Amino acid sequence: MQMKKVVLFLSLIGIISATNAQQALFGGPKVKSPEINPDNTVTLRIFAPNANEVTVTGDFLQPITSESNNDKIDRPEAVNLIKGEDGVWSYITPYPLPPELYMYSFNVDGLRMMDPANVYMNRDVATVTNIFLIDEPGSRAHNYRVNDVPHGTVSRVWYNSPGLDKNRRMTIYTPPGYEDSNDSYPVFYLLHGAGGDEEAWISLGRTAQILDNLIAQGKAEPMIVVMTNGNPSQEAAPGENSKGFIQPGMDISGMNAGEFETSFPDVINYVDKHYRTKADKAHRAIAGLSMGGFHSLHTSKLYPDLFDYIGLFSAAIFPFEGRDKAPVYQDFEGKLKTQFEKNPKLYFIAIGDKDFLYNDNVKFREILDSNGYPYEYFETPEGHIWKNWRIYLNEFAPKLFK
């Protein structure tokens, strides 16, 4: 009787729900996928009894060669799953995977689809992919997972930006202990790329996990991390603004006329007013990926007294022709000179050797070199991908505020 009631409860609450339609929604056979095997090979499975061909693609597929330098890795496009008698298709990687956060998606008879057995996904612009993590204690990827360490608080905060004439949303990480101390903290402004928004670094970038772990390991100082929305046309991420559930798309309003850079003090003013910050150059960092690297470069030289730490991750460097007329972008070398005369403590440039922005970064480093401006340079394999941006964050954050 007791068991019967528990079973009734389990079968009725939540999973199997109140309408026929919902029973159809919630039903379907279950398989385990992905399964991370003890040797770090991974098995992917999908129940598709009527399918003729099932393939999987993802960045877990081993590169065949990596000799080209054209922003490509020669990886198989996809590999085939094998059908079992039970209608379950499966694929097991013939090699153990190095610790990393991987993404993948299935293709069933030509139709791209998510893994129905895996609720973990990332959205990158308008594309959603499944993810899994290969973990190994001590590895970099171990910093991407939630570990049993003190955790910071992650808040979605609305602020008014007079410079953009909008109420706007940002994501703010405060470090463990913030709520229970009266200390003031340094602030790291962390900016996304084109097509991204204030959700990008916290989801795809694993910022909260990386910071929690680096701080717990004593590698990074406790700091506030502020992740803005870099698109001046937007109030907030798609679905989080008053335009409704619109399809996310590319947005390069952030590279138009310098409004993001000129209005950046609106963000800093809000943060310094509402959080216990060390509100000076020595305790302020700015870094970003791609368009966010562009923003970090141009904002930091526009306001040379604001940031002692600057990070360009796979950065766009030069404004589009015709858009370089905005005052922000004029006198590139003059502004840079002023900035470096003020001796920022760290100017950090990171890029993948196959990034399509590699040559622009070479050109930029030549400008820095020819003027004797000091910077740190960090080069990784591969291209313009989130894997690299997580690596750069994990590398950059420990260098701050020391």
Next chain:
Amino acid sequence: MQMKKVVLFLSLIGIISATNAQQALFGGPKVKSPEINPDNTVTLRIFAPNANEVTVTGDFLQPITSESNNDKIDRPEAVNLIKGEDGVWSYITPYPLPPELYMYSFNVDGLRMMDPANVYMNRDVATVTNIFLIDEPGSRAHNYRVNDVPHGTVSRVWYNSPGLDKNRRMTIYTPPGYEDSNDSYPVFYLLHGAGGDEEAWISLGRTAQILDNLIAQGKAEPMIVVMTNGNPSQEAAPGENSKGFIQPGMDISGMNAGEFETSFPDVINYVDKHYRTKADKAHRAIAGLSMGGFHSLHTSKLYPDLFDYIGLFSAAIFPFEGRDKAPVYQDFEGKLKTQFEKNPKLYFIAIGDKDFLYNDNVKFREILDSNGYPYEYFETPEGHIWKNWRIYLNEFAPKLFK
């Protein structure tokens, strides 16, 4: 040249990415789906040139009859999409849809899948479905969307619970203006059901949107809303705790031995210490759905001096036999008597007329009636579904702290 560079930039950053595998991940033809037509019919589309049959199921399908009282609505299981010559399958609802937040999923040749053109989804336990909103100004569903009104802050906060011997995560909404005032605010504790977690109310329940809108309309008082994790076995939602990306499942640890209820002061103590609260019974509410209604019932009578506002949404009422030995659940009527002798300002019971817990709620109301304990009763059509819980939140919040 400028245009060429912009196109190169657009085509390389973000969407089309750095590896072959990723190009495959990010590629594929695009269709618009869902399309909400001017008359509030909805068109759903999927590009599936090789498919033999495509259906869609969801709660937007019109009930055929609704005469049964067995927790079911007689809705079509699914309807067929029609294939076009371009390989795009489509379905248009033959009726306009009333304003509501709807969910749906496709089935292609027997395989359940998400709409590849729609990035908006909800996770309910281990099941992810696509969502869309039919909006109409002035409708209840209009409160489910982000409108151009002042927005509260939503934070994921970790606190220590000595009673559960864990660091645990909760979601906290502070109302618009909180950061810029020195006012103290009332607190509404809002609890999820079995299988849910501290993400359920903020995602499926649209709590931030409902509160933002009700407050902006002057219908609800500005209040703090605290959404806990109701599973004593968990630190945090799946994927957000140190167990990694585990498959979410049912969890009835919250209905085992009363630990959730007995340890609830840990939550209140944290909130009262770290937020500007009006820390008294008159400014404290507790409500929850299903298991969370059970928690609200038993916590509020265990601590009869803590809450002046109690809401049971489709509540489980009675503990499982054998589990009713926990002190929390003993002397049910005696504890209830003490609670009602202290005259709570509002005891609110809401349920759908097809809910599988309907009869238990009838039985509970008979106890209240026979003792002359006052309560408000709110009955809706349909069963144990999120649609109803959003309705109840929208109904209950305006009654608080007035």
